Amino acid sequence: MENAQKSETNNHRLLKKNGSSSKKNEKRGKALVYSSAAIVIIATLAITLFLGYKGIRTFFVFDVSVWNFLTTTDWDGTENSGAFSFIFGSFAVTFLAALVAAPLGIGSAIFMTEIAKKWGQKVLQPVIEILVGIPSVVYGLIGVTVIVPLLRDNVGGLGFSLLAGMIVVGVMILPTITSISADAIKAIPQDIKDASYGLGATRWQTIYKVIIPAALPSLMTAIVLGMARAFGEALAVQMVIGNVKGLPESITDQAATLTSIITLDMPHTTYGSVHNSLLWSLGLFLLIMSYVFIIIIRFVSSRRKV
């Protein structure tokens, strides 16, 4: 019948034909998908190359010494400018914020996943995920209106300080660290935990001996991701840190970071000037650091067990 006829008339119907509509359809789809993938690569390359070019230019066109730039603290917009106080400021804010957020975040994640599971997953988890999405200017504004006056009244000084930066950024990365840590702990197979409880271990012993070691690489990833976010944060920090160009002597002193100085100085410099070029070098430093964070995250998560 029809089938028999089909097979006798055209023996090569099963061979690929160039004009066939299914082939065209497939080709069009592939073209779209591959060009989008190419755009992702092009965007990354373009950012790296343009920032690299503009950032390195400072050291060739204006003969700024790389060593001088990285180690001195006198920022006056000339060839002799050094960015060390900003580099220090960025790292200080990042590590101090992680110091606040990591224990609180991981502790809360353990609470959510091991102690009050139902409440943790039905209420806390969604709330935290929403808080991850709160814009950083809002954190900055709260810093200015709540934290800075609070510090001014209780600690002394202006209130605008490294300490304020630490608190604001710490609170900002807290939901991020909590949310990723909670996911990591949840991913540990229940039977590993049951085995520990089955041996008569208390909850603390299980958490300390089983859960934390098993989730450690993922918890580290959570902290590093939080730190990467802290390092790159611009406006929230800029609004509370005081932006004083020089090394802070204590945590209650005003300071500045790479991002806060770019934010503030960029509009006031003329395109092509030394000062402007120096800012691009700061930008390049930020870019390099975000590559460094990626490398750290890859290294840490390659040891992941769960």
Add this chain to the structure above:
Amino acid sequence: MSRRIINNFATSVFILCAVIMTATLVYLLGYILTNGLSNVDWSFLTTNSSSAMEGGGIKNQLWNSFYILVVTLILSVPLGVLGGIYLAEYARPGKLTNVIRTSVEVLSSLPSIVVGMFGLLVFVQYAGLGYSIIAGALALTVFNLPIIVRVTEDSIRSVPKKQKNASLALGITHWHTVKTVLVPAAFPGILTGILLSAGRIFGEAAALLFTAGLSTNNLQFDTWNPFNSDSPLNPFRSAETLSVHIWKVNSQGIMPDVDEIASGSAAVLILFVLVFNVTARVIGNIIYNKITGSK
């Protein structure tokens, strides 16, 4: 016995952590909303901002935020979804795929100020777009692209393999299978991701400082010709968004009611971000239930 004491002590520490965190975050949201919403009324939302005098509103800023959001989504969603399809369906393990994965990772971890600098150089200066909606949207596209790529890849990968097999075994091409089976099944996940990313775009400020600019023309909401410089639709005019407004008012504002304007704007900003987040979850659930037929 000491085992129990340590255990109880540890448990209390964890509870304390959670209490501190929850209290901080609840206080934060509560503070912004209670403090801010008292400054928000209809006229605040519908009058122009004022640079020196009291009583300025946020009409143009709010409009600009939505306009930039829409343009950014128009640019980044198709690209991101196609890129996600590439990674989920077409990428063969190998160097090229690694390069793309690394690119997505790099783009998603770039500080937004760096994206802003790149936008300033390439879109504002080299492409000659000036401080404009379109330059801002392009910068935000760089920022949003990796999020959409990831969300699409994950959603497509979580579609059961048997669905794909069913379609391929019926003599349907791979691309048509992607279009008519995989993407529809992955749609709730993708849509949820898009809405969550919309919340992020809406609140982003640092990347816009150097691309969309800090000022807005006096927009005429009866001039819809996109080439008119006072038209709200003109994509080539500079546009201060709501989040940028909060930052600017706070750091440079000289009007007497700076605090009221900033906190009012922040409350409005947070409300919209919350709306995006909650809608994302609700729509995600509804579509999921509809597709799986469970009610």
Add this chain to the structure above:
Amino acid sequence: MLKVKKHAENNYGESQTKERTLDKTNEPEFNSLLDLRNLSVYYGDHQAVKNVSMPIEKNKVTAFIGPSGCGKSTLLRTINRMNDQIPIAHYDGEINYDGVNILNKDIDVVALRKEIGMVFQEPNPFPKPIRKNITHALKFMGMAKSNMNEIVENSLKQAALWDEIKDRLGDSALSLSGGQQQRLCIARALALQPNVLLLDEPTSALDPISSAKVEDLVMELKQHYTIAIVTHNMEQAARISDNTAFLYNGDLIEFGNTSDLFTNPKEQRTEDYISGKFS
């Protein structure tokens, strides 16, 4: 050694075969539609199917049995090139079908799969209305809408599902029972009027009653279609197939008429397997 013994069960099928190929007077004893010649399938370095040669006869049911991991599903999935999805899979040997080797690189696998349909172990209807499950592929082929209602009805009737669901074609396919879903998947494949139907353990995810319905359906369908079925259920193979192939560790141990193979196996390993000594 490969002889088809006339048997009550396949007399029926045989007469149908004659009816459909009236022009061929000198019918060979093996009226094969698919001819596997020295077929080997590899996943990377692992050889999953080893040098298998056998026919798949037209308008008969050929069963593939053997312990899990013996390569029977791999073999089946090779026949419509579903294995192409696994990047490390590659082939040796030939499968001749209608004058071409379908393992040839120039074969349009999309066209091939229209003629060689497949039904999977787990029912996999699309999460769409019942009707759309069937029209999905037809639309892609560019069929006119006017013909679709007829095809939907016919294929559902052929799959013995029409009476049960004719009033709710707009409901989600996922609202059907497992057995109904599997018959819908068969109907969906039949709508394309394939020559061959490959069934990969089609009843293993179903309850006994649904399984029996699918088995009855397979017996009906062989009047019009050539069917290859993978099963781990030996009673099922004995009940519904005309020919049986026993695979072990990628090797074809024995192939022949089903009743011969089950009543009088030539190989010790076949006998051990069908008598339940290992599985």
